Amino acid sequence: MNDWALADINLTIHRGEFVCITGPNESGKTTLAMSMNALIPHNYQGVMRGEVLIFGEDSRKLHPSQVSRRVGLVFSDPESQFLTMSVEEEIAFGPENLGLDIDEISRRILWALKLTKLSEDLLDKPPYELSGGQKQRVAIAAILAMKPEVIILDEPTSMLDPLGKAEVLEVLKRLREELNSTIIVIEHRLEDIAPLATRFILLNKGRIVKDADPREFFDDIDFLLANHVNPPEFMVVLNELRRGGLYSGRVPLRFDEGLEVIRRLLSHD
Amino acid sequence: MKRTLLGYLPLESPVHSFHPIVKTFFLLIVSVYPLLIDSPDWNLVGIFVLLIIFYLSRIDVSILRFYTTIMLNIFWIIFIAYTFFGGYSPDYHVVGRLGPIIVSWENIAWAFSVYCRMFWGILIIIYFLSVSRERDIILGLRWLRLPYVISYTAGLALRSIGLSIIDFNTIREAEKARALDMGELPLTHKIKKFGLYIVPLMSLALRRTDEVSNALDARGFSFAGWRDSRRTEYMLSKYEVRLRDLLVIALMVFMLLALLYLKLTTAVLSTSNSLVLGVLARALGVS
Numbered sequence: 001m002n003d004w005a006l007a008d009i010n011l012t013i014h015r016g017e018f019v020c021i022t023g024p025n026e027s028g029k030t031t032l033a034m035s036m037n038a039l040i041p042h043n044y045q046g047v048m049r050g051e052v053l054i055f056g057e058d059s060r061k062l063h064p065s066q067v068s069r070r071v072g073l074v075f076s077d078p079e080s081q082f083l084t085m086s087v088e089e090e091i092a093f094g095p096e097n098l099g100l101d102i103d104e105i106s107r108r109i110l111w112a113l114k115l116t117k118l119s120e121d122l123l124d125k126p127p128y129e130l131s132g133g134q135k136q137r138v139a140i141a142a143i144l145a146m147k148p149e150v151i152i153l154d155e156p157t158s159m160l161d162p163l164g165k166a167e168v169l170e171v172l173k174r175l176r177e178e179l180n181s182t183i184i185v186i187e188h189r190l191e192d193i194a195p196l197a198t199r200f201i202l203l204n205k206g207r208i209v210k211d212a213d214p215r216e217f218f219d220d221i222d223f224l225l226a227n228h229v230n231p232p233e234f235m236v237v238l239n240e241l242r243r244g245g246l247y248s249g250r251v252p253l254r255f256d257e258g259l260e261v262i263r264r265l266l267s268h269d
Numbered sequence: 270m271k272r273t274l275l276g277y278l279p280l281e282s283p284v285h286s287f288h289p290i291v292k293t294f295f296l297l298i299v300s301v302y303p304l305l306i307d308s309p310d311w312n313l314v315g316i317f318v319l320l321i322i323f324y325l326s327r328i329d330v331s332i333l334r335f336y337t338t339i340m341l342n343i344f345w346i347i348f349i350a351y352t353f354f355g356g357y358s359p360d361y362h363v364v365g366r367l368g369p370i371i372v373s374w375e376n377i378a379w380a381f382s383v384y385c386r387m388f389w390g391i392l393i394i395i396y397f398l399s400v401s402r403e404r405d406i407i408l409g410l411r412w413l414r415l416p417y418v419i420s421y422t423a424g425l426a427l428r429s430i431g432l433s434i435i436d437f438n439t440i441r442e443a444e445k446a447r448a449l450d451m452g453e454l455p456l457t458h459k460i461k462k463f464g465l466y467i468v469p470l471m472s473l474a475l476r477r478t479d480e481v482s483n484a485l486d487a488r489g490f491s492f493a494g495w496r497d498s499r500r501t502e503y504m505l506s507k508y509e510v511r512l513r514d515l516l517v518i519a520l521m522v523f524m525l526l527a528l529l530y531l532k533l534t535t536a537v538l539s540t541s542n543s544l545v546l547g548v549l550a551r552a553l554g555v556s
Contacts, residue, residue: 039487043486063486064483068486068487068489072487080484081480081483082484084403085272085404085428086404089504092503092504095503096503097488097489097490098489099500099501100501102501102503102506105501124271126272142488143488146488
């Protein structure tokens with residue numbers, strides 16, 4: 001057995017962190033996400049060695065439906081996670097399974113709609129008829145309504161157009177600002193996540209090759225490129241300027257900060 | 270417009286004001302009516318009444334034209350099966366012979382009677398699917414206290430029909446994009462290459478099963494015996510059974526009991542007194 005999807009993973013996620021897990025295709029990101037809510041090993045055949053502790057309990061002893069009360073998972077394809085034929089039923093489905101009372105479910109639906117900036121007019125619509133960004137926001141709202149302590153989002157913007165992507169990223173910003181939850185986002189494209197996350201984990205061929213805070217993570221751009229990760233382009237530009245001796249500072253995390261650095265460099269010329 | 274399983278229903282339709290349980294009872298009770306009626310006269314009356322109900326429900330009756338081919342095919346299958354392979358008894362009235370096959374009036378009458386029954390039955394199902402959403406089916410079955418897993422499976426099964434049609438069209442387009450157009454092939458080739466549809470459809474269905482299973486787990490769903498708390502009926506709480514719902518259900522049940530009584534104690538619903546069959550018999554020269 002040489003082809004482990006994940007190997008030598010020694011990882012602890014702390015309460016309140018906003019973690020971004022990134023890496024090239026087939027690096028094991030989705031496998032890692034599904035291990036965190038017990039879908040692996042319960043729903044997938046395979047060999048698992050070691051242990052995954054979810055709030056101190058072995059995931060092998062927990063059923064995914066039990067874990068989902070504390071760990072929510074949003075999949076990359078919003079349509080694959082729709083279980084009902086209206087937005088209201090979709091968002092209510094999770095709280096119904098938790099056995100909450102009717103008034104509480106009603107409150108949570110409205111709260112989840114507000115947090116994901118979805119209109120109440122959409123409640124009666126089939127989720128399949130919504131735009132890509134709306135669909136993903138409904139999927140996020142459906143998990144939020146369960147108020148899990150940990151929210152995992154597996155490539156939430158991968159199937160979206162730029163407008164849909166912007167809508168979902170706006171939701172992630174609000175989640176970070178307004179909730180005390182631990183958020184784990186799996187993303188390829190880092191330009192929008194870089195200012196949000198408090199920790200970055202780089203996976204390649206099933207192994208963690210880098211685990212650092214954002215400043216340290218993006219300080220070695222060449223390392224990221226060698227591991228098939230595409231950092232934001234302004235970081236690549238500044239890295240090249242740094243390599244050419246034209247810039248000696250750290251790579252900024254935000255585009256506006258990067259623009260300011262370039263403006264200062266040009267004004268010195 | 271509100272989307273239903275078979276299309277769209279205008280918001281002005283009076284059907285929206287009824288509790289989902291009324292639609293469930295409609296399917297369960299009214300679909301039994303044709304089974305109790307042998308006489309084509311009464312089945313045709315039922316068809317006529319149902320078409321009026323279609324109109325009053327604001328369903329676009331022109332959708333029925335999509336089912337013309339199916340209904341014609343069913344007619345020919347029943348006609349051939351009963352007329353040529355329905356058997357023969359010496360007291361039958363012989364209408365004609367086709368080699369060793371005897372065509373008798375009784376078999377033709379039965380073919381016509383069965384077809385009218387089936388036509389009405391299919392129309393009842395079309396009406397039900399035209400006015401019902403998946404939610405109505407689930408809530409109707411939940412109101413009857415059926416386990417959630419049964420009601421949800423019923424709704425999912427109905428939804429999967431539409432999804433399978435979408436998958437089928439996707440596969441067909443993908444094959445056309447790779448220079449395989451089944452529409453151009455002769456029938457024998459179509460049958461031979463049928464596996465090219467079935468295999469991807471099955472694998473898509475299995476993949477969807479996987480996705481639904483993961484999504485159900487991710488939302489905390491589990492079977493009743495495994496759960497430590499009762500599942501809340503939030504959606505059911507949004508509907509209230511009112512007097513008009515009870516009156517309609519009572520009417521349907523009363524009709525069912527009346528038909529049962531007439532079937533078991535009288536010949537009113539039998540073919541013996543049928544005016545339509547009488548006209549057909551005279552047209553065929555049967556005395």
